Amino acid sequence: MSTTTPALAAASADAGFERVQIDRRDLRPDDVRIDIRWAGICHSDIHMKRGEWGEALYPLTPGHEILGTVLEVGSDVSDHQVGDVVGVGCLVDSCGECAACQDGEEQYCAKGAVPTYGAEDYHGEITKGGYSGEVVVRDDFVVRIPETYAESDHAGVTPLLCAGITTYHPLKEAGVGPGTRVGVIGLGGLGHVGVKIASAMGADVTVFSRTDAKKEDGLAFGAKDYRATEDGSVLEELAGSFDLILNTVGSGIPLDSYLGLLDRGGVLANVGAPEDSLQVSAFSLIGNRRAIRGSMIGGLPETQEMLDFCGEHGITATVEVIDAGQVDDYYDKVVDGQVRYRAVIDTETLAG
Structure with missing residues (x-):
């Protein structure tokens, strides 16, 4: 069983993004369902989509800078509640047992941490990222957005989930x-x-x-x-x-x-x-x-620490907010150094 949500997907390295519907799994006991409000564009999204780091798993829905609101939580989840403003970064799972995971450095998981998009997870499913309306993520990989940020700050907070950490x-x-x-x-x-x-x-x-x-x-x-x-x-x-x-x-x-x-x-x-x-x-x-x-990103405890630090000091990324139909153009602008300084997708525009 699963639910569907609007998203952007690229069928190949040379194809443009198309508006599609993608599946999101029904909640497992340790899952959180998030209504995505903002999705940042990272240069690594461009490398992945264009096959510059090897052949990607198409159709590809990128995005590992995700900010939104909790819609639903699994039966075992206690750290997040419906209505919480939360974020998801570059990873959505790891083994949780190796020395790196035990040290809070899930990015160096010995079994291989699961990227937020474009990878096969431990259940044999292909992960799909934040250029979408909703996402379902294991609760340990969901971080809290500090309440010190006003709602008007949230687009600028979104890139911190990658660029910040x-x-x-x-x-x-x-x-x-x-x-x-x-x-x-x-x-x-x-x-x-x-x-x-x-x-x-x-x-x-x-x-x-x-x-x-x-x-x-x-x-x-x-x-x-x-x-x-x-x-x-x-x-x-x-x-x-x-x-x-x-x-x-x-x-x-x-x-x-x-x-x-x-x-x-x-x-x-x-x-x-x-x-x-x-x-x-x-x-x-x-x-x-x-x-x-x-150096490669940071673990989940440090990602939360970074957000708290940035919230305390009022730090956000400087962003240009775009709609879903501008993503192809903005990929070129990012490569050409024309964006000041991160592009963030308003996901309310995904439905067209």
């Missing part, structure tokens, strides 16, 4: 606090949220972007400095000046040059996912005991 995790892992010197590479959908969070943690933040086009925004988001990297002297001028560099861009960058920005023991945390292999000289790491660290 993706940037919060490496900042927390590095112990960022007052006086920490943080460089953020890229002021896009990820980078602008990283600047806001790092600044709220008390860090001295510098943005590295290709041009000065976003300088005013970067400083408004909390950065104390903004440098255009098209000026080739910038990276030499600031050599050894940072404790942490957060790389948010999805294209290749000259890693050796950026590693040179780090002080002794500094870390370059990579959250962007370029298609090509990363290239770095061993001497860039050996000198001054520098390191490159990979």
Whole structure:
């Protein structure tokens, strides 16, 4: 048994999105049914839909930045109630038994965490994401949206379910606090949220972007400095000046040059996912005991912690709200860097 809900789906990598009806399962005892109000567009949705990370499971309904209201809960659910405003991020299940899951790092589940869309879950079903009217998710993978946010904030809160935790995790892992010197590479959908969070943690933040086009925004988001990297002297001028560099861009960058920005023991945390292999000289790491660290979202406890932190500090993503018929066009705009700074779908427009 199942219910149906309106959604967007792509039949292939080259096909546009079509309005369809998709099935959502009837509730299991530990499930939560959510009426989706907002669904963010992440660049990874575009990579997946266009087959840039390997062949996707079509028809594909993307979306792992989901905010809505609880419609129904299973018989064993106690943490969520009908009417609660909640969110769902990049994952909808994990084994719950391995060391990573026990440590609250479900994203590194030894059995393989189940992505919110485009993957086969533990029951043999293909997950379908947030570009839809409703979703049914296991209760452990549903997070609470802080009441400090007004309803008018909710569209901007939605991208925090991916962009927020993706940037919060490496900042927390590095112990960022007052006086920490943080460089953020890229002021896009990820980078602008990283600047806001790092600044709220008390860090001295510098943005590295290709041009000065976003300088005013970067400083408004909390950065104390903004440098255009098209000026080739910038990276030499600031050599050894940072404790942490957060790389948010999805294209290749000259890693050796950026590693040179780090002080002794500094870390370059990579959250962007370029298609090509990363290239770095061993001497860039050996000198001054520098390191490159990979980072992938965060676990569910930390996702809730991030939301609470952002709610306390009034942090939301800066968004453009769009209707369901604009998604194909906005995929191109995201790729071309024309969106300031995340696109969020008004799911009330799904029915056409």
